[in-house]
Amino acid sequence: MTNDTLTLAQQLLSCPSVTPHDQGCQSLLRERLVSLGFTCETMRFGVVDNLWARRGTKTPLVVFAGHTDVVPPGPASDWTSPPFQAVIRDGHLYGRGASDMKAAIAAMIVASERFLKKNPHFQGSLAFLLTSDEEGPAIDGTKKVIETLLQRGEKIDYCLVGEPSSDKQVGDQIRVGRRGSLHGKLTVHGKQGHVAHPHLAINPIHKIAPALHELAQTRWDQGNEFYPPTTFQITNIHSGTGAANVIPGHLDVLFNFRFSTASTVKQLQERTDVILNNLGMTYQIDWNLGAEPFLTKKGKLIIATQQAIKEITQRDTKLSTGGGTSDGRFIAPTGAEVVELGVLNATAHHVDECVGIEDLGLLTKIYECILNKLFG
Numbered sequence: 001m002t003n004d005t006l007t008l009a010q011q012l013l014s015c016p017s018v019t020p021h022d023q024g025c026q027s028l029l030r031e032r033l034v035s036l037g038f039t040c041e042t043m044r045f046g047v048v049d050n051l052w053a054r055r056g057t058k059t060p061l062v063v064f065a066g067h068t069d070v071v072p073p074g075p076a077s078d079w080t081s082p083p084f085q086a087v088i089r090d091g092h093l094y095g096r097g098a099s100d101m102k103a104a105i106a107a108m109i110v111a112s113e114r115f116l117k118k119n120p121h122f123q124g125s126l127a128f129l130l131t132s133d134e135e136g137p138a139i140d141g142t143k144k145v146i147e148t149l150l151q152r153g154e155k156i157d158y159c160l161v162g163e164p165s166s167d168k169q170v171g172d173q174i175r176v177g178r179r180g181s182l183h184g185k186l187t188v189h190g191k192q193g194h195v196a197h198p199h200l201a202i203n204p205i206h207k208i209a210p211a212l213h214e215l216a217q218t219r220w221d222q223g224n225e226f227y228p229p230t231t232f233q234i235t236n237i238h239s240g241t242g243a244a245n246v247i248p249g250h251l252d253v254l255f256n257f258r259f260s261t262a263s264t265v266k267q268l269q270e271r272t273d274v275i276l277n278n279l280g281m282t283y284q285i286d287w288n289l290g291a292e293p294f295l296t297k298k299g300k301l302i303i304a305t306q307q308a309i310k311e312i313t314q315r316d317t318k319l320s321t322g323g324g325t326s327d328g329r330f331i332a333p334t335g336a337e338v339v340e341l342g343v344l345n346a347t348a349h350h351v352d353e354c355v356g357i358e359d360l361g362l363l364t365k366i367y368e369c370i371l372n373k374l375f376g
Contacts, residue, residue: 030051043148054154060125078351083096084096099343101342134326161328169344174309187283204248214279235254301338307369
């Protein structure tokens, strides 16, 4: 089983599928799924390729969800081996997307092959939802596929997302929810002038300094039993004309909230305004909601996942809502139970991204065990 998963993972890693380009990954997977009796449907929105593959028409509908796109690898010279050559070294498989998340897709496919070989007449439906637009804007990917499925009455009951959820060992942690993401672009207006005559100008850099300190030090909430406290991070500051003797007329700041259900979008926006207004600034903020927080409460999928991990690895798994956003945010609002389970996240998006070869086998066994429990 490990060899089957490893071989498929190598094939997927050899495809330079930087967002939004799939570069043949989904064609390879489609061929495997068709041979298993899946009805495969390519859903192309804009320049994004998506694959919806389903076997069965009855409930429950269990879905493996993932993405075939990867982030850019950066200069190939920074890598020990070329990022799209899928090199085996020291018990690990190296390549862009090894952790996030082509190894998990390979494990999902092989687990399904093994499950169907033993259970060709299982009661229910098994499906795959794959996109090439998760690492990018995520507009024409899973979001659009889910909208299409809802329009024609296909409702997902249980969804396993293959994001790299594990911390130190495969299965030691699963994601059962994610925090929300709220972006802001703050523009502070001043008055341009000569540095020698500051009394005739208003320096927006000087105006914003105490505000940024207060925003960064504010405790936005305490979190709750499911989520850590909301965090605020400044990601970019830009001002100036490029000249050393000109006081700039405005300043732009990009920032982000990763927020829990302990705060609402409106509350975060209003508290930000209070801080800025109290310091007497002239400003505007363009807000962009990247994702609402979501949470899967303990039900059949979480229990099946915990039991499978325990049986295969002897580990008790931690339930987590940490990390960034994922496509689970588009699936959970439909009422589906969503769990994210994949390999270690330590090298995701890093140079020399890799996955342990033994971990490929473990994850494949865990996925197969989960299917047995959900359809048992």
